[in-house]
Every structure is written in structure tokens, then in C-alpha cells.
Amino acid sequence: METDKIEEATSNAVDIYKGLACSPSVTRGEISFGDNTSLTTVTSIWSQRDIERSENVKFSRSHYISQENHIEVLARSAPTELKSEVWNVQSPSGKLRVIIRSVKSDKQDEKQYIEIWNTQNKEKNIDVKSLDIHGKIYDQDGHFGTLQWSKSEKFLLYVAEKKQPKTESFFEKKPESNSDSSKDPPLRGEEHVFREMWGEQFVDKCHPVLCVFDIEAATTRVLDTTKVLNTEMDMSAGQAIWTPGDSGVVFVGWTNEPFKLGLIYCPQRRNALYHIDLESTTCTQLSEKDKSVRSPRFTPDGKKLVYLQNATYGPHMTCANLIECDWASKNLTTIVGDCFQGEDGISKFPGIYSLEFPTRCWATDNKTLFMSSTWGSKVDIISINIETKTVAKLNEDAEVGVWTVLDVTRDMILASYANPSTPPYLRLGVLNLKEDATYSITWTQLDTPSRISGIKYKINTHTPTGEKAKDHFSNLKYESILVTPTSESNVKPPLVVYPHGGPHSAIVCDFMLYIAGLCKCGYAVLLVNYRGSTGAGKDSIDSLPGNVGTQDVNDVQGAAEEIIKDGNFDKNRVVVMGGSHGGFLTGHLIGQHPKFYRAAVMRNPAINVASMLGSTDIPDWCFVEAGIEYNQSILAGVEDYKKMWERSPIKYVKDVTTPVMIMLGAIDLRVPPKQGHEYYRALKANNVEARMLVYEGNCHPINKVDAEADAFVNIVKWFTKHLSSP
Numbered sequence: 001m002e003t004d005k006i007e008e009a010t011s012n013a014v015d016i017y018k019g020l021a022c023s024p025s026v027t028r029g030e031i032s033f034g035d036n037t038s039l040t041t042v043t044s045i046w047s048q049r050d051i052e053r054s055e056n057v058k059f060s061r062s063h064y065i066s067q068e069n070h071i072e073v074l075a076r077s078a079p080t081e082l083k084s085e086v087w088n089v090q091s092p093s094g095k096l097r098v099i100i101r102s103v104k105s106d107k108q109d110e111k112q113y114i115e116i117w118n119t120q121n122k123e124k125n126i127d128v129k130s131l132d133i134h135g136k137i138y139d140q141d142g143h144f145g146t147l148q149w150s151k152s153e154k155f156l157l158y159v160a161e162k163k164q165p166k167t168e169s170f171f172e173k174k175p176e177s178n179s180d181s182s183k184d185p186p187l188r189g190e191e192h193v194f195r196e197m198w199g200e201q202f203v204d205k206c207h208p209v210l211c212v213f214d215i216e217a218a219t220t221r222v223l224d225t226t227k228v229l230n231t232e233m234d235m236s237a238g239q240a241i242w243t244p245g246d247s248g249v250v251f252v253g254w255t256n257e258p259f260k261l262g263l264i265y266c267p268q269r270r271n272a273l274y275h276i277d278l279e280s281t282t283c284t285q286l287s288e289k290d291k292s293v294r295s296p297r298f299t300p301d302g303k304k305l306v307y308l309q310n311a312t313y314g315p316h317m318t319c320a321n322l323i324e325c326d327w328a329s330k331n332l333t334t335i336v337g338d339c340f341q342g343e344d345g346i347s348k349f350p351g352i353y354s355l356e357f358p359t360r361c362w363a364t365d366n367k368t369l370f371m372s373s374t375w376g377s378k379v380d381i382i383s384i385n386i387e388t389k390t391v392a393k394l395n396e397d398a399e400v401g402v403w404t405v406l407d408v409t410r411d412m413i414l415a416s417y418a419n420p421s422t423p424p425y426l427r428l429g430v431l432n433l434k435e436d437a438t439y440s441i442t443w444t445q446l447d448t449p450s451r452i453s454g455i456k457y458k459i460n461t462h463t464p465t466g467e468k469a470k471d472h473f474s475n476l477k478y479e480s481i482l483v484t485p486t487s488e489s490n491v492k493p494p495l496v497v498y499p500h501g502g503p504h505s506a507i508v509c510d511f512m513l514y515i516a517g518l519c520k521c522g523y524a525v526l527l528v529n530y531r532g533s534t535g536a537g538k539d540s541i542d543s544l545p546g547n548v549g550t551q552d553v554n555d556v557q558g559a560a561e562e563i564i565k566d567g568n569f570d571k572n573r574v575v576v577m578g579g580s581h582g583g584f585l586t587g588h589l590i591g592q593h594p595k596f597y598r599a600a601v602m603r604n605p606a607i608n609v610a611s612m613l614g615s616t617d618i619p620d621w622c623f624v625e626a627g628i629e630y631n632q633s634i635l636a637g638v639e640d641y642k643k644m645w646e647r648s649p650i651k652y653v654k655d656v657t658t659p660v661m662i663m664l665g666a667i668d669l670r671v672p673p674k675q676g677h678e679y680y681r682a683l684k685a686n687n688v689e690a691r692m693l694v695y696e697g698n699c700h701p702i703n704k705v706d707a708e709a710d711a712f713v714n715i716v717k718w719f720t721k722h723l724s725s726p
């Protein structure tokens with residue numbers, strides 16, 4: 001009986017996952033105009049899981065739109081699969097396009113090409129290797145990646161791996177003395193020197209350099225900060241943009257010394273904004289010292305440069321400031337600073353929580369920009385007027401969900417919208433300037449949303465109460481999102497408690513494949529944005545470091561107990577799952593509330609912060625979240641290790657009785673797989689049922705198409721098994 005139930009649930013999960021995995025996500029969008037200004041083209045790039053091919057398939061779509069009196073979709077192109085495109089950027093005039101293509105030969109070695117296309121054909125194709133001046137061109141990695149047309153459309157600006165000298169063995173036969181010794185003789189005995197890279201998911205990115213490509217001459221100039229640019233610092237460079245008139249470049253430079261810390265999910269690495277004058281090749285620092293900056297953007301008139309900035313070290317994600325640099329004087333002004341919520345909860349603007357501005361983000365007034373920013377458990381579009389320093393939510397009455405700004409031009413905004421029951425779809429909006437100098441917007445759906453039936457969701461607000469209100473920050477509110485199946489059955493659905501990772505991140509009302517899948521399999525899911533999450537004010541974020549393992553655990557448990565008290569769920573059918581810091585919280589929850597959860601699943605869990613310190617790519621996280629101030633010269637002492645252990649789930653493993661399934665990415669550099677092994681052994685030593693899945697070739701997110709699919713079905717199978725048993 002039980003076996004049949006498990007088999008049926010597993011087979012059902014496979015069918016549900018296959019159906020939902022077809023939902024594509026939008027990765028880029030662009031508004032362009034033909035000669036006939038009443039005709040607008042929207043080009044969008046999408047990504048979709050292909051389970052049969054076990055890869056993410058990329059494709060483009062176009063919408064042809066008339067905007068005579070109102071926006072009307074005249075036609076839609078069929079999706080076109082994009083093979084091997086790393087970048088695809090249109091020139092300012094729209095007459096040219098550059099495509100960086102990456103082609104793998106049968107021997108799997110990768111070749112890259114710089115392709116220049118006009119509106120009829122491919123004009124130029126350059127084999128990057130033939131340039132023999134740098135390594136691989138970087139992709140759109142969210143930190144270094146750059147591909148920018150100069151205004152003149154004669155040059156391209158991109159970032160590539162610095163060229164490495166050839167190496168050879170000490171025992172290599174020396175060339176005859178009279179032979180042509182190459183200008184760069186191979187370095188002997190250097191073949192095995194360790195090359196530090198930028199951590200998790202940046203394993204082939206060690207030393208990015210700026211490159212200026214002359215299209216006509218088909219030659220590249222590398223702007224190597226240590227040589228060309230009178231700077232002693234050996235920098236990694238990225239996020240470069242042209243200065244007005246193409247006379248220079250503004251870029252973000254990260255120091256490579258004393259050692260590199262993992263970059264992904266950590267936009268607080270020490271760096272600075274620099275300006276290179278291409279004629280004199282002088283390099284000057286624009287931004288303040290000892291800060292972390294990102295996403296530089298010039299106003300269309302070139303008079304102002306804005307960028308995002310936050311403190312270095314500290315919480316791995318936090319409230320960002322918007323800084324304006326007056327280009328003529330280079331004077332800096334803070335336009336939007338830190339925001340503290342206090343007891344107001346998330347009603348008022350909680351601050352900027354975003355990794356970047358859209359590539360084009362300005363209204364034609366040259367002073368208002370538009371961006372997406374996390375606001376509680378949602379993502380809204382905000383407008384920021386850099387003259388009046390005012391922030392406004394663009395659409396006050398917008399549906400609750402995730403609004404992502406893709407492109408802003410000629411007072412039109414292209415955005416995608418999604419929510420837990422609706423995969424992302426495109427909307428095109430026309431901005432209307434109001435008397436108070438803010439904007440309203442009129443949206444048009446470019447597609448009919450493909451809403452998934454049987455799923456509803458709501459946002460709950462929680463205040464720490466009772467025993468759990470004993471900490472110093474109990475005045476701060478926090479949210480959760482409850483996603484529930486809308487079945488007619490009067491059987492109470494089982495509840496999955498799902499704390500997000502980070503801990504300084506947020507789980508928002510987005511379309512999430514696993515959450516929709518669990519819901520369609522009959523589970524309700526409680527997604528908890530405990531205090532310390534982004535999108536709820538800087539005081540919320542600052543409340544958590546030093547209190548992980550208690551405050552965050554109490555918030556998740558408090559939200560679960562509150563929701564169960566409402567009577568819609570059976571308190572005997574509650575399970576828990578989480579990844580990374582969410583796995584850390586899962587371990588704490590089953591250790592501190594051993595009889596509350598019927599089953600648990602952890603993805604790459606942080607189990608013992610002390611034992612992780614020496615092997616994670618972000619050791620700073622271990623100090624900061626244990627409440628120890630970090631700098632790169634710190635060395636952990638006994639007391640530091642003690643504090644880290646005290647805050648770790650391993651401390652409570654002896655009390656665990658809940659069956660646990662651990663899922664590990666075999667090449668995870670963020671939370672090394674040995675963390676999961678440590679917990680697995682401790683559970684087995686305590687006769688607790690434990691199952692471990694190891695996904696080869698997968699890193700921290702475990703998001704390769706086959707692994708992600710397998711993990712989902714195994715999760716449903718694990719929960720079904722342990723909810724069916726007495």
C-alpha cells in the first residue's frame with residue numbers, strides 16, 4: 001500500500017515537473033525603432049529547460065508593435081533557437097549588431113568569434129584566438145561581463161581573461177641558442193602555479209582585463225591596469241562603459257590582493273569606480289575609498305554618472321545607495337542612502353535592493369531612472385529622480401508579483417511580470433509625466449499570460465511574539481508567502497516550510513518551478529523572509545549577523561506555528577526544506593524542534609560554520625554571521641571557532657529524529673560538499689534515517705537541467721514516503 005502510494009506520487013511528480021519545466025524565463029529584452037517611428041519592435045531572449053537534451057535552450061522572440069494612438073501588437077515572430085550566442089548587442093543606430101559566438105569542436109575545445117552583422121548579412125567575423133592578445137571573452141556574468149558599442153560605432157569595449165604566459169617544464173629541452181627566441185619565452189616550472197579565481201561559478205575567471213576592439217582594423221588594445229594605466233594595483237576589471245564622446249572608459253576595478261573572495265551573491269567586495277582617459281591612458285579613481293560599487297550608468301546627455309554603492313565586507317547583500325557623479329566636476333552626491341524600517345514594517349520604501357540598473361534606464365528628462373528593486377516579498381518598479389532625490393513606486397496598484405525592468409527608451413518601458421502561479425510574460429508601458437514630476441504608466445500585455453491553474457498565494461506579515469520575542473530586534477516585522485493548492489478536497493494539504501538561503505536575500509512572489517511543482521503535487525509551501533532578509537530595511541539585515549541559529553530559526557518556526565494555528569493545515573503533516581543557509585536553518589529547525597517536522601531536505605547545507613571556514617570561497621561569511629568583525633588579515637582563534645560552532649546546526653544533531661535527505665553539488669565551492677558529509681555521518685551515528693544524493697558536475701545551486709529535475713522528484717518521493725508512514 002505504502003509503496004504503491006510512493007510510486008504513484010513519484011510518477012505524478014515526473015509528469016508535473018515535465019509540464020512546468022517548459023515555462024521559459026526571460027533573460028533580456030530590447031525596444032527598437034525602425035525608420036518609421038510609429039512602428040516598434042520588441043526583441044526578447046528567453047531560456048527554457050530541455051529535459052530530453054538536458055540543457056537550457058536559449059531562444060529569441062520578436063513583437064511588432066504599432067503605437068499610433070495606443071500600443072497594439074501587430075505580429076509576433078516564431079521563437080528562434082539561439083545557438084552558441086554569448087552576447088548579442090545592437091549598435092546605437094540600430095544599423096549594426098555584434099554577436100560574440102562560442103563554438104565547441106567535437107574535441108570540446110571552445111572557439112570564440114566576434115561577429116559584426118549589418119541589417120542584411122555578416123560583415124566581419126574575427127577568430128578571437130587569432131588576435132593572440134587575451135583569453136576568453138567574458139559572458140554576462142553579472143559582475144565583470146561587458147560588451148558596449150562606442151557612440152561612433154567604430155569600437156567595441158569588452159572584458160576578457162588576461163593572456164597567460166606560456167609555461168614549460170624545467171626539463172624541456174632548451175631551444176638552440178641561435179634559433180629565433182620568441183619575444184615571450186615560456187616560463188619554466190610555472191605549469192603548476194595556483195591561479196586564484198573569483199570563486200563559486202567563476203572558476204575560469206581569474207584576471208579580467210578591459211579590451212577595446214577597433215572594428216575597421218580588426219585589432220584589439222588591452223587596457224591592462226598594471227602596465228598601461230599608471231596604477232600599482234593589479235586589478236580585475238569589469239562593468240565597463242564608454243564616457244561621453246568615447247574619449248574614455250569608466251569601469252569597476254576589484255583589487256586582486258591579498259586574496260580573492262567569492263563574488264557571486266556577494267556584491268560587497270572591496271572595489272572602486274575608475275575612469276581611464278584613452279588618449280593619456282591616465283587612470284583616476286572616481287568613487288570613495290573602501291566601498292563596494294557596481295552598475296555605472298551615464299544620463300543620456302552625459303552630464304551625470306550614477307552607480308550603486310554599499311559598505312564592503314559585512315552582510316553579503318545589503319541596502320544599496322545611489323551615488324551621482326557630476327561628470328564635469330567629478331563631485332559625488334548621495335541621491336538615495338540607507339533606509340531603516342523600524343516599526344513601520346515594509347509599508348514605506350525599504351531602500352534599494354538590486355544588483356544593477358537596466359542597461360538603458362533613463363526617461364527622456366535626463367533625471368529620472370527606472371529600476372526593479374525588492375520590496376518586502378515582492379519586486380516592484382521604482383523611479384528615482386536624481387534632481388529632487390525622490391523615489392516613487394511606478395505602479396502603486398500593480399499586481400503583487402515580480403516586475404523586472406528589461407529596457408527603457410523614448411519614455412517606454414519593457415518589463416516582465418511573474419507571480420507564483422504565472423510564468424513571466426512581457427508588458428510594454430508608455431510613461432506619462434504627472435504634475436508632481438513623477439510618472440504614471442499605461443501597460444499593454446504583449447502576450448496572454450499562461451497562468452498555472454490550482455495555485456493561490458498570499459503574503460503574511462509576522463511580528464516576533466512570546467518566547468521568540470526575546471531578542472533585541474523584536475520590533476522589526478517580517479513576511480512570509482503562503483502558496484497553496486486550490487483543490488476542492490477538504491483534506492488539509494501537507495505543509496512544506498521553506499526558509500531561503502543567504503541569509504541576506506529574499507524569496508519573492510516570483511514564478512518558482514519547485515514551488516509551483518510542489519503545489520501541483522498537493523503541498524502548500526510557506527516561504528519565510530525572516531529578519532535579516534533583503535527588501536525590508538537595513539536594520540532588518542543588520543539584526544541577524546551574530547544571531548544566526550537563533551533569531552532566524554525563531555522567525556521561521558514562529559511563522560510556521562502561526563500559519564498552522566489558523567487551522568488550515570494538519571500540524572502532523574509538516575516537512576521542511578532549504579538550500580545553503582536555508583539548509584543551515586533546516587538543520588537548526590529539526591534539531592531545536594525535533595518532533596515538529598516529519599521529514600527534511602537540505603541542498604548544500606552549511607552545517608558547521610567552524611569546519612567550513614577553511615574551505616568555503618567566502619570565509620568572511622563565517623566570521624560575519626557568527627558576529628565577528630571581518631577583515632582580510634584576520635585569523636580565527638579558538639574563541640572564533642567556538643562562536644561559529646555554537647551557531648551551527650551540528651550543535652543540535654544529537655537531538656534530531658527527523659529523517660533527512662541531503663543533496664550535494666559535487667563541485668560546490670560555496671558550501672563544500674564535506675559539510676553535507678559531516679551531517680550525514682552524524683545522523684547515521686545517531687541512527688537517524690539519512691539519504692544523500694551527490695550530483696556530479698553541479699555547483700552550489702544544483703541547477704543543471706537533469707540534476708534539478710532528479711532532485712525535485714526525489715524530494716516529492718522523500719516527503720511522500722515519510723508522510724505516509726505512521
Ligand SMILES: CSCC[C@H](NC=O)C(=O)N[C@@H](CO)C(=O)O
Nearest residue numbers: 265501502579580581616621670
Ligand atoms: C558559506 S555559504 C553561506 C550560505 C550562502 N550565502 C551566500 O552565498 C547561501 O545561502 N546562498 C544562497 C544564495 O544567496 C543559496 O540559496 O544558495
